[in-house]
Amino acid sequence: MNPAPEKQLELLNEILSFVQSTRGLRSSSPKEGRTRITQTLDGKHLEFSTADLESVLNRTDTEGHDFIQINFSNSKKVLMTATLIGFKPVPLKGLDLTKLPRVVTTPDIESVFEAVQDALHATETDSREVSVLKKVFEAVVAGGESVGFDLSTERSWIARIPSQFTKTAA
Numbered sequence: 365m366n367p368a369p370e371k372q373l374e375l376l377n378e379i380l381s382f383v384q385s386t387r388g389l390r391s392s393s394p395k396e397g398r399t400r401i402t403q404t405l406d407g408k409h410l411e412f413s414t415a416d417l418e419s420v421l422n423r424t425d426t427e428g429h430d431f432i433q434i435n436f437s438n439s440k441k442v443l444m445t446a447t448l449i450g451f452k453p454v455p456l457k458g459l460d461l462t463k464l465p466r467v468v469t470t471p472d473i474e475s476v477f478e479a480v481q482d483a484l485h486a487t488e489t490d491s492r493e494v495s496v497l498k499k500v501f502e503a504v505v506a507g508g509e510s511v512g513f514d515l516s517t518e519r520s521w522i523a524r525i526p527s528q529f530t531k532t533a534a
Contacts, residue, residue: 366418366437375417375434379444382432388447403448408470410442410449410512440511443467451513454506459499468504473518476501480525498525 366372376399383391383401392400394411402409421433423443431445443450450467465472480497483490501522505515 366415369415372414372417375420376414378420379417379432379434382430382444386444386446389444389449401444401449403470405447406470408449408513408515412436412512436511442511449511449513451507451511453500453503454510456499456503456506459496459503461503464500464503468507470508470513470515470518473501473504473508473515476504477518477521484525494525498522 367375379399379401380391383389388404390402390404392402394400397414398411399414400409400411416436416438417434418437419435421435423431423433425431425445429446431443433441433443435441441451448469448471450469452466453461453464453468455461476497480494480501483494483497505519508515509519
């Protein structure tokens with residue numbers, strides 16, 4: 365159940381206050397009732413409606429850095445640090461999520477794609493390794509899209525992989 369609109373405005377103000385205190389995030393309001401948080405590192409942004417806010421939790425990581433966890437009414441959640449917005453990768457059949465970080469960010473997408481390219485250009489290309497890396501890429505992209513990032517450009521990168529590597533191993 366969503367909190368009252370007044371509470372949701374308080375949650376939004378808490379988010380905006382946190383964003384203003386960071387060096388790597390900035391906020392804007394592209395439309396009435398909507399907020400956009402942009403990562404200055406890569407220009408990627410997350411846009412959401414105030415009405416979708418359920419709760420904001422203040423957290424501290426193991427190194428003593430503050431961050432916030434934003435819970436949305438659709439059961440999605442993101443973590444906002446001083447520079448990035450984190451999200452969970454989406455589980456995929458045949459991919460062991462325990463071998464991935466619990467929280468990933470949009471820059472991880474480029475890192476995984478670079479690993480795919482490196483595997484493709486290795487002296488002996490291992491199609492199984494490429495297949496697993498492709499699944500990791502998909503899991504991270506799908507996770508970002510599920511919380512509201514537009515990752516259509518990044519999704520198109522996978523089309524660069526030769527067709528013999530586009531079938532995923534189960």
